[in-house]
Amino acid sequence: MIAIHNNLSDVLFHYRWVAYCEENKIPYKLVDCYANNIIEQLEGCSALMWHYHQASSKDIVMAKPLLFALEQSGMPVFPDFNTGWHFDDKVGQKYLLEGLKTALVPTWVFYEKKTAIDWIEQTSFPKVFKLRGGAGSQNVQLAKTKNAAIKIVNKAFGNGFPAYDAWGSLKERFRKWKLGKTTFFDVVKGCIRLVHKPHYTKVMGREINYVYFQEFIPNNDSDIRIIVVDGKAFGIKRMNRENDFRASGGGTILYDKEHINEKCVKASFEYSKKLKAQCIAYDFVLDSEQNPLLIEISYGFANGGYDACTGYWDEQLNWYPGTFNPYGWMVELILKPKGKSNNED
Ligand SMILES: Nc1ncnc2c1ncn2[C@@H]1O[C@H](COP(=O)(O)OP(=O)(O)OP(=O)(O)O)[C@@H](O)[C@H]1O
Numbered sequence: 001m002i003a004i005h006n007n008l009s010d011v012l013f014h015y016r017w018v019a020y021c022e023e024n025k026i027p028y029k030l031v032d033c034y035a036n037n038i039i040e041q042l043e044g045c046s047a048l049m050w051h052y053h054q055a056s057s058k059d060i061v062m063a064k065p066l067l068f069a070l071e072q073s074g075m076p077v078f079p080d081f082n083t084g085w086h087f088d089d090k091v092g093q094k095y096l097l098e099g100l101k102t103a104l105v106p107t108w109v110f111y112e113k114k115t116a117i118d119w120i121e122q123t124s125f126p127k128v129f130k131l132r133g134g135a136g137s138q139n140v141q142l143a144k145t146k147n148a149a150i151k152i153v154n155k156a157f158g159n160g161f162p163a164y165d166a167w168g169s170l171k172e173r174f175r176k177w178k179l180g181k182t183t184f185f186d187v188v189k190g191c192i193r194l195v196h197k198p199h200y201t202k203v204m205g206r207e208i209n210y211v212y213f214q215e216f217i218p219n220n221d222s223d224i225r226i227i228v229v230d231g232k233a234f235g236i237k238r239m240n241r242e243n244d245f246r247a248s249g250g251g252t253i254l255y256d257k258e259h260i261n262e263k264c265v266k267a268s269f270e271y272s273k274k275l276k277a278q279c280i281a282y283d284f285v286l287d288s289e290q291n292p293l294l295i296e297i298s299y300g301f302a303n304g305g306y307d308a309c310t311g312y313w314d315e316q317l318n319w320y321p322g323t324f325n326p327y328g329w330m331v332e333l334i335l336k337p338k339g340k341s342n343n344e345d
């Protein structure tokens, strides 16, 4: 029997796992991962599946420790350590993706102001400045000049940055409202957020004592996201916001196969083998020769954004047109002996 965390919100994977189990008569049990007796609740279960979220104030505190503890105790979990430890942590990903010799966009992280300033003195601009966490381009900015980068470094080693950019978020809500992509109520919520910050930012504290820059890869009007689950891949192309280098969260997505550079699919399969991961979304931009460069990785994604995908690839890059259910693939994966994925053979 599979244990599934009991939050059936439509932005998380759980309700889709439950639906798949119902349809296929796979025994499952809803459990409360926050309960003090969670280990007791898991008695008699063969695995735990939990889509924890980067903006949940409780998940931030304890999701990884619980999942790692269970895995070390011998219980298959989704996401497992290889899949999840680097989630919402671009700093960790830099070392991992360099160590595995992936084609990561050149990335720099500094923990001392002097080292950062010395680097700024001899590098070129623009560069992309990011916080280690956040989604939807929220914490991603262009440092256009040396002076802009120095300002960022002073702040990073001064008061630091909030994990939630309230002003940036309000501007983004307003932009989406003007385009008819969100409600006026959402804009009002953004105004309230200027004063009442989301609880998770208090939990996370300020982003401080490190600074992260990436080479700016020019001439991309979009990024490409490929998701690999258990030897199968699907993808989307996300178009940049108008007059902006950032795609993620912008709301314009292309789904047809012809929009997706297959070199990205090939690289994603290769990286999933190296990562030995159950499920990873890879974000790519293309260099001047149209070769994929990796920006970041993530085990979790907003499920609704992929329902319109028009098919998927297998590892030989055969294309299977039509609808498919990646949440079912996740359940099947965890049911395999020891919950190991195709990426481990
Ligand atoms: N080094 C880069 N060069 C050019 N464009 C970039 C670079 N890094 C990021 N971008 C653009 O900025 C967007 C956001 O970057 P990134 O994916 O790192 O942020 P995120 O907020 O974690 O996104 P996600 O919602 O995908 O988790 C990307 O979708 C891409 O369009």
Ligand SMILES: [Mg+2]
Pocket (backbone or CB within 6 Å): 248, 283, 295, 296
């Ligand atoms: Mg991204």
